[in-house]
Amino acid sequence: xxxxxxxxxxxxxxxxxxxxxxxxxxxxxxxxxxxxxxxxxxxxxxxxxxxxxxxxxxxxxxxxxxxxxxxxxxxxxxxxxxxxxxxxxxxxxxxxxxxxxxxxxxxxxxxxxxxxxxxxxxxxxxxxxxxxxxxxxxxxxxxxxxxxxxxxxxxxxxxxxxxxxxxxxxxxxxxxxxxxxxxxxxxxxxxxxxxxxxxxxxxxxxxxxxxxxxxxxxxxxxxxxxxxxxxxxxxxxxxxxxxxxxxxxxxxxxxxxxxxxxxxxxxxxxxxxxxxxxxxxxxxxxxxxxxxxxxxxxxxxxxxxxxxxxxxxxxxxxxxxxxxxxxxxxxxxxxxxxxxxxxxxxxxxxxxxxxxxxxxxxxx
Amino acid sequence: xxxxxxxxxxxxxxxxxxxxxxxxxxxxxxxxxxxxxxxxxxxxxxxxxxxxxxxxxxxxxxxxxxxxxxxxxxxxxxxxxxxxxxxxxxxxxxxxxxxxxxxxxxxxxxxxxxxxxxxxxxxxxxxxxxxxxxxxxxxxxxxxxxxxxxxxxxxxxxxxxxxxxxxxxxxxxxxxxxxxxxxxxxxxxxxxxxxxxxxxxxxxxxxxxxxxxxxxxxxxxxxxxxxxxxxxxxxxxxxxxxxxxxxxxxxxxxxxxxxxxxxxxxxxxxxxxxxxxxxxxxxxxxxxxxxxxxxxxxxxxxxxxxxxxxxxxxxxxxxxxxxxxxxxxxxxxxxxxxxxxxxxxxxxxxxxxxxxxxxxxxxx
Numbered sequence: 001x002x003x004x005x006x007x008x009x010x011x012x013x014x015x016x017x018x019x020x021x022x023x024x025x026x027x028x029x030x031x032x033x034x035x036x037x038x039x040x041x042x043x044x045x046x047x048x049x050x051x052x053x054x055x056x057x058x059x060x061x062x063x064x065x066x067x068x069x070x071x072x073x074x075x076x077x078x079x080x081x082x083x084x085x086x087x088x089x090x091x092x093x094x095x096x097x098x099x100x101x102x103x104x105x106x107x108x109x110x111x112x113x114x115x116x117x118x119x120x121x122x123x124x125x126x127x128x129x130x131x132x133x134x135x136x137x138x139x140x141x142x143x144x145x146x147x148x149x150x151x152x153x154x155x156x157x158x159x160x161x162x163x164x165x166x167x168x169x170x171x172x173x174x175x176x177x178x179x180x181x182x183x184x185x186x187x188x189x190x191x192x193x194x195x196x197x198x199x200x201x202x203x204x205x206x207x208x209x210x211x212x213x214x215x216x217x218x219x220x221x222x223x224x225x226x227x228x229x230x231x232x233x234x235x236x237x238x239x240x241x242x243x244x245x246x247x248x249x250x251x252x253x254x255x256x257x258x259x260x261x262x263x264x265x266x267x268x269x270x271x272x273x274x275x276x277x278x279x280x281x282x283x284x285x286x287x288x289x290x291x292x293x294x295x296x297x298x299x300x301x302x303x304x305x306x307x308x309x310x311x312x313x314x315x316x317x318x319x320x321x322x323x324x325x326x327x328x329x330x331x332x333x334x335x336x337x338x339x340x341x342x343x344x345x346x347x348x349x350x351x352x353x354x355x356x357x358x359x360x361x362x363x364x
Numbered sequence: 365x366x367x368x369x370x371x372x373x374x375x376x377x378x379x380x381x382x383x384x385x386x387x388x389x390x391x392x393x394x395x396x397x398x399x400x401x402x403x404x405x406x407x408x409x410x411x412x413x414x415x416x417x418x419x420x421x422x423x424x425x426x427x428x429x430x431x432x433x434x435x436x437x438x439x440x441x442x443x444x445x446x447x448x449x450x451x452x453x454x455x456x457x458x459x460x461x462x463x464x465x466x467x468x469x470x471x472x473x474x475x476x477x478x479x480x481x482x483x484x485x486x487x488x489x490x491x492x493x494x495x496x497x498x499x500x501x502x503x504x505x506x507x508x509x510x511x512x513x514x515x516x517x518x519x520x521x522x523x524x525x526x527x528x529x530x531x532x533x534x535x536x537x538x539x540x541x542x543x544x545x546x547x548x549x550x551x552x553x554x555x556x557x558x559x560x561x562x563x564x565x566x567x568x569x570x571x572x573x574x575x576x577x578x579x580x581x582x583x584x585x586x587x588x589x590x591x592x593x594x595x596x597x598x599x600x601x602x603x604x605x606x607x608x609x610x611x612x613x614x615x616x617x618x619x620x621x622x623x624x625x626x627x628x629x630x631x632x633x634x635x636x637x638x639x640x641x642x643x644x645x646x647x648x649x650x651x652x653x654x655x656x657x658x659x660x661x662x663x664x665x666x667x668x669x670x671x672x673x674x675x676x677x678x679x680x681x682x683x684x685x686x687x688x689x690x691x692x693x694x695x696x697x698x699x700x701x702x703x704x705x706x707x708x709x710x711x712x713x714x715x716x717x718x719x720x721x722x723x724x725x726x727x728x
Contacts, residue, residue: 147483
């Protein structure tokens with residue numbers, strides 16, 4: 001257990017919730033890393049996301065992230081996604097951290113329009129409509145049974161899991177899901193844009209919630225169906241099922257806080273799962289985002305989901321497009337924070353991990 | 365290592381090739397069990413298969429096997445596949461053995477027409493045409509890269525792997541692939557029918573090879589494209605990639621001998637892989653099948669693929685439809701032999717495993 005504590009001491013791993021030690025101690029051995037990808041028409045709203053250079057290119061963001069993560073190169077288009085101002089997708093962090101740990105990523109298709117040209121675990125979900133319809137998701141028959149089966153299988157395959165995501169527009173659907181579940185989130189979710197785009201998000205989410213007209217007693221999965229994205233309920237149900245057996249780290253920032261909120265609501269509705277096996281890991285950029293409030297959201301969830309920030313700092317990088325992460329141009333995605341968290345837990349120093357990330361960026 | 369050796373001594377595990385000890389010793393820890401499912405129009409030929417009651421129902425055999433294996437119940441139709449004379453699909457053995465080992469199965473979709481209603485790892489392959497076209501398979505772009513990525517991922521997830529199959533009509537495509545690769549197999553592959561249906565198989569395969577008109581220097585993957593089924597090259601490429609890192613047990617009888625032959629040919633063509641990490645496990649019913657010659661085929665492959673038979677014997681079962689396995693009505697499928705092999709390696713007695721299998725059958 002000295003590695004995690006040492007990592008905590010020098011700032012590589014920081015706890016965002018009280019009493020994280022018991023959860024951290026259970027993260028022994030090599031995790032399984034899975035990344036759930038999904039599409040929503042919400043991402044088509046102009047100005048909603050910077051996870052990709054243009055709205056057209058954002059349709060390919062999740063596929064390209066998945067391809068680069070698994071195959072080491074994009075297939076569907078010639079280049080991996082980047083912020084309109086230049087910085088590359090956070091998948092470069094994930095790819096470097098998983099390689100450092102000698103881990104391979106599993107792509108989970110939670111409902112994607114442009115399928116990545118990688119092996120992908122299909123659950124049966126469909127892409128999401130725009131949340132402003134108030135009827136964002138269809139749940140095909142058997143979806144929950146598939147998600148539970150996948151969760152059982154994942155849990156039987158490794159001593160602990162990281163479940164990450166690549167869903168463009170996902171912080172907006174995080175906001176709508178949190179608000180729909182009654183968790184105050186306005187002005188508190190992160191964004192792929194510096195300073196956030198809270199006004200646009202608020203307006204879209206207000207329209208979504210008005211269109212949904214959720215009754216007071218709406219169930220967790222009804223709320224997600226109305227104003228969520230396909231990744232959220234799929235990952236929540238998989239994570240709960242897996243939590244019966246092993247610790248599960250949700251890999252992401254405020255998007256995964258929304259998944260955690262959904263999972264906690266499902267638990268309160270009697271869905272099986274173990275809250276003490278649920279955690280979350282993200283980046284310092286999300287944890288310290290002055291335009292958001294992840295710690296506050298986690299606090300409103302009761303602090304029961306152990307949460308951590310990986311102390312990535314690209315200020316000293318020799319690569320200008322990595323330095324720009326420090327401006328808030330890119331903060332999280334594709335489980336970058338959780339993958340770095342796992343690398344730090346595994347004993348990697350910040351300097352060595354940064355060197356690996358720079359190597360990945362130079363190879364682009 | 366005492367468990368495997370003890371299991372060998374009392375007949376629960378029998379070696380079918382010389383010097384199996386080195387391979388057996390490397391099978392330590394909990395394996396990952398994956399079952400590749402695929403469809404071919406070859407299975408539509410009347411009389412070609414008894415893996416399902418009727419030709420119509422055989423279209424659902426692989427989906428139902430997968431559903432029962434993963435979910436514990438069939439979804440697409442009300443009942444699991446059975447031989448026209450009554451005995452249930454060998455999936456009952458696989459399900460019982462995996463449950464005994466507390467393992468969950470991963471379904472790999474190598475190209476199936478009726479997709480199982482389970483999570484499934486999609487590789488991108490398509491269902492196969494009838495081999496009598498001589499042009500059975502299309503290889504979409506990226507298929508091999510996906511198979512290699514899946515192999516790497518599987519190998520990173522467990523200390524050893526079992527790769528099994530459910531492909532109706534698969535012993536006929538095994539015959540055509542073996543013959544196409546120059547391995548004498550006429551009269552030597554098993555069948556889902558007692559006594560085999562060698563005449564029909566021979567006629568179909570002769571037409572397939574004539575239609576294919578394979579040139580003398582045809583590559584391994586060209587032979588499979590002409591007269592194979594989608595499972596064969598997908599599993600061969602995954603197994604070779606995984607063999608670079610961990611031992612891989614091909615779960616099946618003469619169908620997996622054909623996959624082994626394909627893998628060995630790929631190796632000889634320079635495809636990366638480690639032959640010492642390739643093995644095969646099947647049932648006693650296939651190994652001792654008087655209408656076939658698995659040991660002979662394995663010998664013709666040079667004996668380099670360590671092979672084993674699980675000593676299942678249903679003669680003493682209280683369930684008549686299980687006893688009928690001893691008549692040769694059902695011999696193998698869905699990795700039944702390899703799953704029983706793993707259970708015996710894991711220390712399960714024959715009596716206890718049979719009791720578990722009977723429990724599964726009673727629950728149908």
